[in-house]
Amino acid sequence: NAGVTQTPKFQVLKTGQSMTLQCAQDMNHNSMYWYRQDPGMGLRLIYYSASEGTTDKGEVPNGYNVSRLNKREFSLRLESAAPSQTSVYFCASTQDLRQPQHFGDGTRLSIL
Amino acid sequence: GENVEQHPSTLSVQEGDSAVIKCTYSDSASNYFPWYKQELGKRPQLIIDIRSNVGEKKDQRIAVTLNKTAKHFSLHITETQPEDSAVYFCAASDGGSTLGRLYFGRGTQLTVWP
DSSP, X not given: OXXXXXXXXXXXXXXXXXXXXXXXXXXXXXXXXXXXXXXXXXXXXXXXXXXXXXXXXOSOOTTEEEEEOSSSBEEEEESSOOGGGOEEEEEEEESSTTSOOEEOOOEEEEEO | OOOEXXXXXXXXXXXXXXXXXXXXXSOTTOOEEEEXXXXXXXXXXXXXXXXXXXXXXXXXXXXXXEETTTTEEEEEEOSOOGGGOEXXXXXXXXXXXXXXOEEEOOXXXXXXXX
16 A cells, blocks of 8 residues: 655756656545645645645645646646745645545755 | 644653643634654654544553643653654644645654663
8 A cells, every 4th residue: 555655756956947746645535735845844735635626725836736637646836946946845645634644755856 | 824833843852751742723713633753854644633522632652632722732752762753743724624724833853862
């Protein structure tokens, strides 16, 4: 049982490049989330998808877009990467509010 | 939206001592409060959670208490061990929603010295 799988694990981009971070879960969860984690800032929600076919902005959505491709997959896209987007990105999923969120291993993204 | 404050930001204890981490939240409608442990370079992992209809929950050496009136909740770790060293995050749910959104504190770096 893989849980939540994120790809890639590491990536280095140049300013202005675009990139899509992939996330897939095999737990049949309805809700999926993208967070970024910066030193001393905890986990901040970028976008989330309460169910297949819906997406909503979180606390820090600027510079990002998302796609809920199907129930399993939720991707995060940086259209024009900026150094301020250097961070560790975590994807998470949950069945509903009554259940805890399960996290992937993260993607470490550096933008030069 | 919800605002979660977490203290202290760093905590050092001797092996065998207890550790307490405290969090406050702002939305009185929040009803779910998980705690996550994150080891260096790893994913956050749930260690314990509590819902608003319960005042205390315990799992071996870990316990969480919730005071809804004061809007604060705490993590208690007894008989600490070096492997408890990690960053701990508290979180509170988006009380007015059924979407499962969580708001996280900024984390506490716990170091347990042998």
